[in-house]
Amino acid sequence: MERTAGGDEEAFRLLVERWERPIFRFLDRMLSSPEEAEDASQETFLRVFEQARRYRPEGQFRSWLFRIAGNLARSRLRRRKVLQWVRLEPVLHDRPDPGERADGAIEKRELRRAVREAVRALPERQKQAVLLRRYEEMSYAEIATAMGVTVPAVESLLQRATAALRSALAGTVV
Amino acid sequence: MKYSDDTAAKHVLGRLQAFADGELSPGEAERVRAHSAACPACARALAEIESVNAALNAYEETRLPPSIWPGLAERLERRRPFFWSVPFAVGASAAAAAGLLIGLWLGSAAGLGGGQAALAGETLRGDWSEVGSLLSGAGTTLDDLYLADASNGGETE
Numbered sequence: 001m002e003r004t005a006g007g008d009e010e011a012f013r014l015l016v017e018r019w020e021r022p023i024f025r026f027l028d029r030m031l032s033s034p035e036e037a038e039d040a041s042q043e044t045f046l047r048v049f050e051q052a053r054r055y056r057p058e059g060q061f062r063s064w065l066f067r068i069a070g071n072l073a074r075s076r077l078r079r080r081k082v083l084q085w086v087r088l089e090p091v092l093h094d095r096p097d098p099g100e101r102a103d104g105a106i107e108k109r110e111l112r113r114a115v116r117e118a119v120r121a122l123p124e125r126q127k128q129a130v131l132l133r134r135y136e137e138m139s140y141a142e143i144a145t146a147m148g149v150t151v152p153a154v155e156s157l158l159q160r161a162t163a164a165l166r167s168a169l170a171g172t173v174v
Numbered sequence: 175m176k177y178s179d180d181t182a183a184k185h186v187l188g189r190l191q192a193f194a195d196g197e198l199s200p201g202e203a204e205r206v207r208a209h210s211a212a213c214p215a216c217a218r219a220l221a222e223i224e225s226v227n228a229a230l231n232a233y234e235e236t237r238l239p240p241s242i243w244p245g246l247a248e249r250l251e252r253r254r255p256f257f258w259s260v261p262f263a264v265g266a267s268a269a270a271a272a273g274l275l276i277g278l279w280l281g282s283a284a285g286l287g288g289g290q291a292a293l294a295g296e297t298l299r300g301d302w303s304e305v306g307s308l309l310s311g312a313g314t315t316l317d318d319l320y321l322a323d324a325s326n327g328g329e330t331e
Contacts (some may be wrong), residue, residue, distance in 0.1 A: 016246060029233070042242050130230070
């Protein structure tokens, strides 16, 4: 990171190579669009390069990186909402209908779809907390840094997210 | 052990998420574990949290694209301000040198006093050396100049 801050492009390329997969995965789940996630990943690393001199080594690099990515994702989601409102497009979440419970075992594909849609429908900050906890395996303290909130706030976000997911998945998988 | 005190039960309910996530201290985790073993409501709530966590493991794995580096490098290059590009710097240097020569020639052609011509030449030489020091000064690279400029413009919120 120090070398990147000094403008070393090769060091920056190695840094991108190390982190591009987790960042893309996180952004894909936040934005539900691989194309937009790829674009947002590039934007995230551009900001890293531009702001490398502001980075303080005592902070956790991962939290700092995911904070940039999370802010970009939330900004894009807000922009998307405004555009949908301006164009009067319906916001479709495709939630599973609890009345549609299939007899016997639910197929894996159906389970994945239900979970994906339930996560997609979460409010932005709850979704961000869930993704950082479940898929990036961050501690509450790391999530707090990455989201710019307190540890109790992270716990509260995760509690509300779990309640919402339980409700969305009721009768399907939970 | 039976829990009829609602307050106690609620307090444990409030820590179940952190307990399931392994975020409690050993002492508090033990307290929640013991309470949940004796309290059906908390045990049920804990089971629900754990089943949601388990369901999240079924989230469809994202398809990862090939490396984003080629596209990123292109965008990085596009964002580099034109002012600091090498062709511009070479052009600016050539223009400054030409300006210096023209200034000296015009000064002598118009009959300017030696002092005035020297002053005009000094000014142009000053401009030239400023460009030169920006480009070749100790430890200064084009990237440094670009980063110094960009560090004021970024934002994370």
